[in-house]
Amino acid sequence: MSWSDAQTYCRSKYTDLSTVRSLEDNKDIASLLQSLISLKDLVPAAWIGLHRNFWMWSDASNASYSSWADKQPDMGGSKDCVKMKIDDHTADWSTESCSNAMFFICYSDVRVSALRSVKVRLSGGSVELNDPALQDAILLQLQQKLEAAGIREEVKLRWRKQPDGKVFHRAPPTGWEEEPGIHI
Structure with missing residues (x-):
């Protein structure tokens, strides 16, 4: 050519x-x-x-x-x-x-990708955190915060579901040995 x-x-x-x-x-x-x-x-x-x-x-x-x-x-x-x-x-x-x-x-550009898992703890309120619309809204807010901080690379946020199919779990009362968390 x-x-x-x-x-x-x-x-x-x-x-x-x-x-x-x-x-x-x-x-x-x-x-x-x-x-x-x-x-x-x-x-x-x-x-x-x-x-x-x-x-x-x-x-x-x-x-x-x-x-x-x-x-x-x-x-x-x-x-x-x-x-x-x-x-x-x-x-x-x-x-x-x-x-x-x-x-x-x-x-061809070869981009190194990495998978990161972050635990998120939300407190207060009685809203149903496993509502897909609410989860989408939270992801959108997180994406906007990343962009505001200058992170514009190909970052894809998603929720990781637990074995029971849920993303969020209510934390057990204080004093329990396991530390609960929400994974994204």
């Missing part, structure tokens, strides 16, 4: 065209490129996300790392996009016309 078609494809299926921020990234992508393309006996070259818009990555971040081949980047003509090419186990970059059809490498 052309560079812009490859970018569109990567953005629709993954995150974006590959971004190389370090020598380690360059080696990883080169290794992937070498293994994929050598299976088909083709020239090991592919679009990466760098392009000449002040040499920025497709995701609009600055290019602080580079691995240009000799006499590159070629500033002549309309060679505004960058390919990675494997020669003798080196991964060098060179400019290419963006309209040329070429293999390409996409990347």
Whole structure:
């Protein structure tokens, strides 16, 4: 595909065209490129996300790392996009016309997720806490408080039901050994 078609494809299926921020990234992508393309006996070259818009990555971040081949980047003509090419186990970059059809490498963000369990203790009142509408209202308030505190990442709140199917349990009278709690 052309560079812009490859970018569109990567953005629709993954995150974006590959971004190389370090020598380690360059080696990883080169290794992937070498293994994929050598299976088909083709020239090991592919679009990466760098392009000449002040040499920025497709995701609009600055290019602080580079691995240009000799006499590159070629500033002549309309060679505004960058390919990675494997020669003798080196991964060098060179400019290419963006309209040329070429293999390409996409990347996908991998987000680490964690499950957290929090005990909540509510006091006072005689309202039925196992009413689904009330539980939804409490979750909404908790979500709003997280957002107000600047926590806007992908936080999903949910109630954890106990073996009896209920979320909330009334606390036993004080003096009992077990500490009751509500889990979310």
